[in-house]
Amino acid sequence: MAGVALLVAVTTASITVDAYGYGATGNPAAIAFWRVTAARTNKLPDYVLTQTGWMRASDSVRKKRVTWTWGFAQFKSRTLMVYPARERIVLVQRAGKTIWLEDIVTPIDTSCHVARCKQYPIELVVRPNAAFDGLVLSGSSAECFAKVSLAKVPYFVGSPFWVPAGHYAPKVVRGAVTEITSTYENEGQQVTETDLIPTRTKLFASSELHAAAATGRRAFSYRIVDSRLAKAPRAPSITLCG
Numbered sequence: 001m002a003g004v005a006l007l008v009a010v011t012t013a014s015i016t017v018d019a020y021g022y023g024a025t026g027n028p029a030a031i032a033f034w035r036v037t038a039a040r041t042n043k044l045p046d047y048v049l050t051q052t053g054w055m056r057a058s059d060s061v062r063k064k065r066v067t068w069t070w071g072f073a074q075f076k077s078r079t080l081m082v083y084p085a086r087e088r089i090v091l092v093q094r095a096g097k098t099i100w101l102e103d104i105v106t107p108i109d110t111s112c113h114v115a116r117c118k119q120y121p122i123e124l125v126v127r128p129n130a131a132f133d134g135l136v137l138s139g140s141s142a143e144c145f146a147k148v149s150l151a152k153v154p155y156f157v158g159s160p161f162w163v164p165a166g167h168y169a170p171k172v173v174r175g176a177v178t179e180i181t182s183t184y185e186n187e188g189q190q191v192t193e194t195d196l197i198p199t200r201t202k203l204f205a206s207s208e209l210h211a212a213a214a215t216g217r218r219a220f221s222y223r224i225v226d227s228r229l230a231k232a233p234r235a236p237s238i239t240l241c242g
Contacts, residue, residue, distance in 0.1 A: 023164065023165060024164040024165060024166065024168060024182075025166075025167045025168070026166075026167040026168035026169060026182070027168050027169060027170045027171070029170070029171060030168040030169065030170055030171040030180050031164065031168050033171055033178060033180065033197070033202070034164055034168065034180050034182075034195070034197075035164055036202050037162075037195075037197050037202045037203065037204060038160070038162035038163065038164060039096070040201075040202050040203055041161075041162050041203050041204050041226075042093060042096045042097070042160045042161060042162055043093070043096055044093060044203070044228065045092065045093060045094070045231075045232040046090065046091065046092050046093065046228065046229045046231070046232040046233065047090075047091045047093065047161070047226065047227075047228065047229075048088065048089065048090055048091075048226070048227045048228065048229060049087070049088075049089040049091070049224050049225070049226055050086070050087070050088050050089075050224070050225045050227070051086070051087050051089070051222055051223060051224040051225070052084070052085075052086045052087070052222060052223055053084070053220065053221055053222030053223060054070055054071065054087065054154075054222040055068055055069070055070040055074065055085050055087055055105055055154070056068070056069055056070075056074040056082035056083055056084055056085055056107070057069075057082055057083065057085045057105045057106075057107045057119075057122050058081050058082045058083055058107055058119055059107070059119060059120050059122055059135055061120065061135065061137070064135075064241070066122045066133050066134070066135060066146075067080065067081070067082055068082070068085070068105055068122060068124070068133070069082055070154045071154070071186075071187075071211075071220075072187060072189060072211065072217050072218070072220065074220075075218050075220070082107075083107040083108055083109050083111065083119060084107070084108045085105050085106055085107045085108060086105075086106050086108060087103055087104065087105050087106075088103070088104045088106075089101060089102070089103045089104075089155075090102045090103075090229070090233065091157075091161055092232050092233065092235070093161070096160055097157075097158060097159055097160055098156075098157040098158065098159065098160070098161045099128070099157060099158070100125070100126065100127050100128075100157055100235050100236075101125070101126040101155055101157050102123065102124070102125050102126075102236055103123070103124040103125075103126075103155070104121050104122070104123055104124075104136065104140075105121060105122040105123075105124060106119075106121040106122075107119035107120075107121075107122075120135050120136055120137055121135075121136040122134070122135060122136065122142075123135075123136050123141055123142040123145070123236070124153065125145065125236050125238065126150075126153050126155055126156070126157050127157065127235075128157055128158040129150075130147060130150070131147070131148050131149070131150050131152070131153045132145035132146065132147055132148060132238055132240075133145060133146060133148055134146065134241070141236060143239070144239045144240060144241035144242070145238055145239065145240060145241065146240070146241055147240065162204070164182075165182075165184055166182035166183055166184030166191075166193070167182060167183050167184065168180065168181070168182045169181045169182070169183075173199065176198060176199055176200065177196050177197065177198055177199060177205070178196075178197045178198075178199045179194060179195070179196055179197075180194070180195050180197065181193065181194045181195075182195075186211065187217075188214045188215070188217060189211040189212055189213075189214045189217055189219075190211070190212040190214070191209060191210065191211045191212070192209070192210045192212075193207060193208070193209045193210075194207065194208045194209075195207045203226070204226045205225075205226055206223070206224060206225045206226060207223070207224040207226075208221070208223050208224075209221060209222050209223075209224075
């Protein structure tokens with residue numbers, strides 16, 4: 001799993017192993033292969049995750065307000081107008097740790113016609129000691145940001161992004177790709193994560209996560225596709241909105 005945080009791991013990502021109450025158990029060969037892949041991926045200077053199904057978001061230009069929520073929390077409120085979103089997450093890494101992260105969250109508005117109401121992308125930037133969000137009204141980044149609590153964001157930086165956790169089934173080799181499935185519990189929901197890894201490069205290629213329904217919690221799924229950048233980008237410039 002990645003260590004994602006509620007998230008992303010609940011697979012890919014960013015929560016610590018201790019948050020789940022256990023480390024890696026199960027098939028030794030699968031765990032060993034996964035650990036090698038995690039180490040190689042964490043050592044890359046940059047990394048991109050494109051995912052759908054994990055987060056919902058909405059925004060209001062008139063009220064200068066952005067709203068985003070993730071994992072099971074995205075379904076908790078009937079009054080919170082959030083829409084399914086796709087994310088493009090850029091991580092810059094050094095010495096096996098994420099040093100900053102940028103997430104462009106684009107709401108997929110299915111409640112009204114684009115001509116009548118438009119949801120703009122939201123840019124979320126996470127640094128070791130601060131996090132920010134802002135509306136992307138034009139271009140590829142927000143003109144200004146609001147500071148948000150690190151406790152609110154679903155991703156952490158300053159630690160390895162990929163961390164093994166859960167119970168691992170025996171690996172399955174399908175041609176040039178090795179498939180590794182792990183299961184773990186996240187906030188009362190049983191999660192099944194399947195990671196597809198090119199056997200030669202041993203770098204994550206994609207992941208499918210399915211959180212089963214539990215008491216008071218609905219089932220949901222999300223998918224992650226992993227890729228590289230030509231070179232590591234500069235950290236986003238942060239200007240606070242007046």
